[in-house]
Amino acid sequence: MTAPSNPPSGAGADALADGVLAGQRRALARAITLVESTRADHQQAAGEMLARLLPHAGKSVRVGISGVPGVGKSTFIEALGLHLIAKGHKVAVLAVDPSSSLSGGSILGDKTRMERLSVSPQAFIRPSPAAGSLGGVAAHTRESVLICEAAGFDVVIVETVGVGQSEIAVAGMTDVFVLLQLPNAGDDLQAIKKGIVELADLIVYNKVDLDPEAAELAMGQMRNSLGMLRSAHAAWRPPVLGVSALRGEGMETFWQTVERYVAVMTEGVRQQAAVAGGALAEKRRRQALDWMWTLIEDGLKARFRADPAVAAALPALAAEVEAGRAAPTAAANALLQLFRGA
């Protein structure tokens, strides 16, 4: 990747934050490299930088996009991005792809993808961090969303490949979660079985140019299936749209639907005066709290495993549990009592 490998530490974090706020692309790229670094001094600097950026973040529409490989995610994001830039938006594209550490490549890693979008000064495209657990990759991407917002991007797209857990992570960091589907018979059932449809705020059938009739049929089936599922929000039933990313068709309808979602989720609940800022603000508050707890749980687990007394006793106790000679409850209690939490 083009990302510079030397993020700053200490006082450099302030200068970096200033660069991000001034919209400097190099500062933006370095800021993301900083949050992705696992070095303790970098983490410290990243925390200071994020604290400075946070008051300037939050002003974008965060769009999650998922779908199986080959559905047309990058074609769609490029077409949408170019459409939005023509309307005056600034578009950042990030990715969550925990599989990249296994396969060696990453989504967005291939330079030929989104060729036209990537050369636009109004766009910023960043591949998925190459290493780490899903939790780690997702945490970095969440922070990268905030950094892009502070740099003035008013649309942030987070892409993920359709492999299960990563969709949940992306739905948990975006305002509107979009499932891209292929107009093939039976594909709706696959997606429903995997539970991804329930996460979706919007379902988009791509490649409708190939066989418009088959696409209509697949979309009708999906609408029927959706009718039987419970919607996540009473005020919003996920619409089903058809597009041709390759031809750039359907992008305006798509974006209008996203804007309608944001309007419904901001105004609909406010009218009932139920939640300050509407359902969308509530969604973001819940996402931020969930994120905090995920980090606490990850941190506690790492400290637990690193605790000398726990580390000394764990292998033998785990073997006892595996062999059925110790009850999991008793073993867990014994290990928790050994944990000093330092």
Ligand code: GDP
């Ligand atoms: P991704 O793996 O989900 O990112 O999919 P890509 O964007 O790389 O697209 C996979 C293939 O589908 C490419 O050959 C694209 O040109 C093609 N494709 C994408 N969108 C469309 C479309 O709307 N219509 C047609 N006919 N082909 C498309």
